[in-house]
Amino acid sequence: xxxxxxxxxxxxxxxxxxxxxxxxxxxxxxxxxxxxxxxxxxxxxxxxxxxxxxxxxxxxxxxxxxxxxxxxxxxxxxxxxxxxxxxxxxxxxxxxxxxxxxxxxxxxxxxxxxxxxxxxxxxxxxxxxxxxxxxxxxxxxxxxxxxxxxxxxxxxxxxxxxxxxxxxxxxxxxxxxxxxxxxxxxxxxxxxxxxxxxxxxxxxxxxxxxxxxxxxxxxxxxxxxxxxxxxxxxxxxxxxxxxxxxxxxxxxxxxxxxxxxxxxxxxxxxxxxxxxxxxxxxxxxxxxxxxxxxxxxxxxxxxxxxxxxxxxxxxxxxxxxxxxxxxxxxxxxxxxxxxxxxxxxxxxxxxxxxxx
Numbered sequence: 314x315x316x317x318x319x320x321x322x323x324x325x326x327x328x329x330x331x332x333x334x335x336x337x338x339x340x341x342x343x344x345x346x347x348x349x350x351x352x353x354x355x356x357x358x359x360x361x362x363x364x365x366x367x368x369x370x371x372x373x374x375x376x377x378x379x380x381x382x383x384x385x386x387x388x389x390x391x392x393x394x395x396x397x398x399x400x401x402x403x404x405x406x407x408x409x410x411x412x413x414x415x416x417x418x419x420x421x422x423x424x425x426x427x428x429x430x431x432x433x434x435x436x437x438x439x440x441x442x443x444x445x446x447x448x449x450x451x452x453x454x455x456x457x458x459x460x461x462x463x464x465x466x467x468x469x470x471x472x473x474x475x476x477x478x479x480x481x482x483x484x485x486x487x488x489x490x491x492x493x494x495x496x497x498x499x500x501x502x503x504x505x506x507x508x509x510x511x512x513x514x515x516x517x518x519x520x521x522x523x524x525x526x527x528x529x530x531x532x533x534x535x536x537x538x539x540x541x542x543x544x545x546x547x548x549x550x551x552x553x554x555x556x557x558x559x560x561x562x563x564x565x566x567x568x569x570x571x572x573x574x575x576x577x578x579x580x581x582x583x584x585x586x587x588x589x590x591x592x593x594x595x596x597x598x599x600x601x602x603x604x605x606x607x608x609x610x611x612x613x614x615x616x617x618x619x620x621x622x623x624x625x626x627x628x629x630x631x632x633x634x635x636x637x638x639x640x641x642x643x644x645x646x647x648x649x650x651x652x653x654x655x656x657x658x659x660x661x662x663x664x665x666x667x668x669x
Contacts, residue, residue, distance in 0.1 A: 363526060363668055374530045381507075382532065383584055384499030388424070393498065395429045396472035397481045400464035403437035404485045406445050413450050415488035415588075422495045429494070432471075434464050461539065462555025462564040469554050473546050480544040483587075487540060490519075490586035497543045497585045500532075512578040513548055513569060516541040516585035525665040532580045535657055535665035536569030541587035551575045556614075558646055562600075563607035566664050567614065570655045602633045606641070608662055613643045620658040 380386070397416055401409065413431065420429045431450040435441055436458045443452040455464060465482050472480045479501065481494060497514050504512060515537040527534035542565070544554075552571050555564045569579045605624045612620035621643075628634050649656075657664050 363666055370530050384503030387499055389427060389498050393427045394477045395479045396477045397431045397483060398465055398468035399433045399483050399485050400461055401433055401435040401437055401485050403439040406442055409485055410445050412485060412488055413446055418491040419489045419494040422491050432468055434468055436464055460560040462559055463557040466554040469549055473549050478546055482542045484540045487587050487589040493585045493587060497582050500582045510578050511545050511547055512580040513537045513572045514543040515581045516587040517581060517583045518589045519586050520590055524667040524669050525663060526668055527581045534579055534581045536566045537579045539565035540589050548572055548577050559607055562604045563611045567611055573655050614647060615649050615652050615656040617658045
């Protein structure tokens with residue numbers, strides 16, 4: 314019973330990767346019998362199989378093919394317009410200034426044929442001195458807390474209606490590596506040159522990568538994180554961006570699944586690095602509640618009543634609500650009629666196989 318209780322805590326709490334790794338190291342070294350007696354054994358075994366599978370793929374793949382897929386060393390060709398969009402919510406001026414400076418360094422790595430503009434939309438209530446920003450960074454207040462997805466949608470619609478080719482969505486609590494944008498565009502153009510299907514691309518996060526699986530040869534991944542993503546115009550036109558009924562969390566999972574359902578790809582770009590250190594965020598009950606509410610909606614939309622019930626039970630067991638009747642109604646919202654094998658509710662709130 315103790316083993317199952319510990320595993321339940323391990324799976325449900327929004328722990329950082331570093332904390333999860335410390336727990337696993339302790340259990341593996343000090344409590345080997347506990348591993349065998351709990352579902353943790355199955356999870357660790359599955360992750361070991363994933364690691365072996367990834368190594369086999371790499372050993373079987375010509376490095377030149379990987380470089381070609383990523384567009385390594387290739388020049389960006391043609392005239393391109395890119396908008397970088399940032400959705401703020403009560404962020405400190407110093408944090409935002411550092412992000413904008415990193416964006417300026419990334420823009421400096423672009424050839425003259427690429428035009429990049431930066432726009433910020435502020436959902437917050439705290440005063441923000443926009444005068445600290447460079448004049449080329451356009452700042453506006455939304456007038457209300459639109460939420461993450463709706464804020465980005467407003468910026469994306471404006472971008473693509475004005476003829477922009479790509480939109481780079483960036484979290485305000487991170488920074489771009491100077492080569493982040495150029496490497497994302499190289500990969501996007503390499504894909505176009507091969508007449509491949511366009512992709513929603515994700516920059517890799519640093520110092521801790523997201524643990525979800527990606528193919529080390531094709532770089533396909535089940536879903537793209539909203540922390541730093543490159544959206545091509547055609548994909549936005551096909552999907553209309555994020556589901557605006559989702560206020561916070563899981564909207565990137567939903568968008569990625571709809572991107573794949575529409576016949577496009579979701580891929581990660583390892584040479585494009587985005588500094589996004591959330592290791593000291595800690596356990597914040599309001600974030601946990603928002604994640605559970607978003608997961609409940611996601612399950613309803615994609616036809617998985619078991620996961621919806623799972624999210625509701627967690628909301629009840631953590632005393633975030635006293636009854637299901639208190640939860641927002643789900644009637645009248647969009648439902649994916651033919652989800653196929655796109656959605657993955659088998660891996661809890663990871664929504665994908667994990668590498669660790």
